[in-house]
Each structure stands twice: as structure tokens, then as C-alpha cells.
Amino acid sequence: MHRLKLTWMADVGGTPSQTASTFRIMFWIGIVTWILMQFLPLLPRAFVDENGLPTTMYYRVDMICQIVTYSYLIFRTVLITKTRQHIRSKYHIPEQQCHNCEDCCCAWWCGCCTVAQMARHTGDYETYQAMCCSETGMPTHAPSIV
Numbered sequence: 001m002h003r004l005k006l007t008w009m010a011d012v013g014g015t016p017s018q019t020a021s022t023f024r025i026m027f028w029i030g031i032v033t034w035i036l037m038q039f040l041p042l043l044p045r046a047f048v049d050e051n052g053l054p055t056t057m058y059y060r061v062d063m064i065c066q067i068v069t070y071s072y073l074i075f076r077t078v079l080i081t082k083t084r085q086h087i088r089s090k091y092h093i094p095e096q097q098c099h100n101c102e103d104c105c106c107a108w109w110c111g112c113c114t115v116a117q118m119a120r121h122t123g124d125y126e127t128y129q130a131m132c133c134s135e136t137g138m139p140t141h142a143p144s145i146v
Helices: 016-020 024-047 056-090 102-109 111-122
Strands: none
Touching: 024 056, 056 102, 056 111, 102 111
């Protein structure tokens, strides 16, 4: 997203300062989400009665866990969809399947493949080696966008 000059909400940034923090914001959203996904499912287990049966609070906490999980899935899908739409628009790439919903379908059913496809399209990995946890995923001397 940083390579495309997009904000963390996958909108075209107006200034470099709006897009400069995209990587850091997305990195921390990913870390916090991963932590929540690891520990939230354990939370409802604390709300059982002496017989081991779920209490009303168990169901409330479980519902909150489900809301957090589905909210993240929707957020992720929207960001991948918007980023893919931006790339297709920028490079004049037509939809080939599922007209008017291909981006959303790709983001929902195979988000990791879609992200990899977008990375390959916007970076020259044959010339420059990918770098984990850099702001663009490329070395600093690599061009901003291919």
C-alpha cells in the first residue's frame, strides 16, 4: 500500500505525510489483531458455573469475540478489495471473471494470494530482493513503483 501511495484505509493519499505511516499503522493493526485472535477465544471459558455450564456472561463474551473476528475479516477484505481496484484502475487491467465483484471475491476467498499478486505487480522482484518489514517491501534504493 505504501508503494502505491495509499493511506492505511487504501485511499489515495494527498500528501507524503499521509502515506508515510501506512506500513507502521498496518503493521500494528496486524500485531494487535493477531494477539486478539490468540487470546479472545480463551476468554469465554472463564465464565462457566461450578458445574462447568456456560453462564449468560459466557455467551456475551463469546458474541464480542465473534464480532471482533468478523469485523477484522470485513476490514481486511475491504482493504484488499480497494487496493486491488486501485491497481487495476492504475494499470488498466480489466476484470476477467465475476464482473463488478472480482476484486471482492479475490480478497475474500484468497486474500493471501491476492496480496502476493499485487506485490508482484508493483515490485520488480527479479531485480530487487524483497525485504521483510521494510516500508515498501523492497530495498530503499529500489524504485518506488514499477
